Amino acid sequence: MMSIRSPSHRVPYQYGLTLVELMVAMTLNLFVLLTLTGLLLSGKASYNAQDQQAQMQETGRYVMEVIARQVRQAGHEDWNPYLQPRRATASASPHVLGLDARTLKKNTPELESITAGVVNGSDVLALRFFAPDAALHGVALNCAGFIESRPEASSDADEERSWSIFFVARDSAGEAELRCKYRTKNGWSSDAIARGVESFQVLYGVELPSASGELQYMNATAVTALDAGREETQMHTAASYWHRVRAVRFALLVGGTHKAQEKPPQQHHLFGESYSASHARSDSGVLIEEEALPAAMRQRVRMVFTQTIHLRNGFGDTA
Numbered sequence: 001m002m003s004i005r006s007p008s009h010r011v012p013y014q015y016g017l018t019l020v021e022l023m024v025a026m027t028l029n030l031f032v033l034l035t036l037t038g039l040l041l042s043g044k045a046s047y048n049a050q051d052q053q054a055q056m057q058e059t060g061r062y063v064m065e066v067i068a069r070q071v072r073q074a075g076h077e078d079w080n081p082y083l084q085p086r087r088a089t090a091s092a093s094p095h096v097l098g099l100d101a102r103t104l105k106k107n108t109p110e111l112e113s114i115t116a117g118v119v120n121g122s123d124v125l126a127l128r129f130f131a132p133d134a135a136l137h138g139v140a141l142n143c144a145g146f147i148e149s150r151p152e153a154s155s156d157a158d159e160e161r162s163w164s165i166f167f168v169a170r171d172s173a174g175e176a177e178l179r180c181k182y183r184t185k186n187g188w189s190s191d192a193i194a195r196g197v198e199s200f201q202v203l204y205g206v207e208l209p210s211a212s213g214e215l216q217y218m219n220a221t222a223v224t225a226l227d228a229g230r231e232e233t234q235m236h237t238a239a240s241y242w243h244r245v246r247a248v249r250f251a252l253l254v255g256g257t258h259k260a261q262e263k264p265p266q267q268h269h270l271f272g273e274s275y276s277a278s279h280a281r282s283d284s285g286v287l288i289e290e291e292a293l294p295a296a297m298r299q300r301v302r303m304v305f306t307q308t309i310h311l312r313n314g315f316g317d318t319a
């Protein structure tokens with residue numbers, strides 16, 4: 001006699017997903033994946049931005065410190081009480097010199113400049129000083145951090161004065177960098193100080209005879225023009241206007257290496273908007289417009305650093 005199985009003893013069947021259910025599940029999974037990817041990319045972009053900000057801050061502070069130290073050292077004279085002092089005579093070259101919108105070669109003497117390859121109208125700043133006797137008064141470092149030696153004889157003391165020259169050039173990868181040029185025993189050389197310095201601008205605080213002690217800040221071209229405008233009778237009786245420089249104001253535009261998030265092109269005023277409005281046409285480099293930069297250089301994070309240093313060492317009577 002055949003037994004009839006009850007419904008509770010039936011073998012369960014496994015049913016598959018319908019096409020609609022499969023599409024809904026895939027859509028939800030894709031949405032979760034896209035959300036997580038967006039959060040990951042956002043976190044990475046935020047990290048890169050903060051990292052670039054920190055790097056630029058560090059670069060800017062370091063470069064400003066190096067330049068400020070050399071400006072304060074400009075014009076230093078070795079008043080050694082045991083040896084013949086080494087000091088600048090009335091006919092000596094100025095402690096501070098500069099060039100507008102120029103760059104330098106690595107091994108050429110002093111300020112032998114070129115106009116090819118100038119980075120965003122960057123300037124050249126040259127500073128001179130006497131190194132002291134290391135055994136008695138310590139050492140003096142040039143802009144590259146090397147110890148400078150004291151001139152051996154007073155007759156060639158001005159010729160043997162030390163140099164620290166700052167200028168901007170591009171490295172082998174095409175990135176801008178601030179360099180230091182200095183004299184060695186075997187000639188001239190230059191080293192990179194910091195990468196990412198996209199513009200280096202300098203103004204000089206000149207003490208004019210009619211300004212009652214108030215300094216007039218101008219670029220190197222304007223200082224040189226004052227000398228060119230002197231009367232011929234003054235050439236041998238009055239010092240160059242470069243001898244009247246009492247302060248140096250310099251500015252840096254430091255850029256990151258990666259593009260930032262989408263943002264409109266910016267303008268960077270290295271000495272402020274008021275100075276750019278009056279001098280941007282005659283002083284190239286004080287206003288950097290990102291629209292004028294190559295496409296690969298746009299939309300980067302950039303920061304401006306500015307500082308004014310008054311010279312500690314004057315050049316005697318400049319009347």
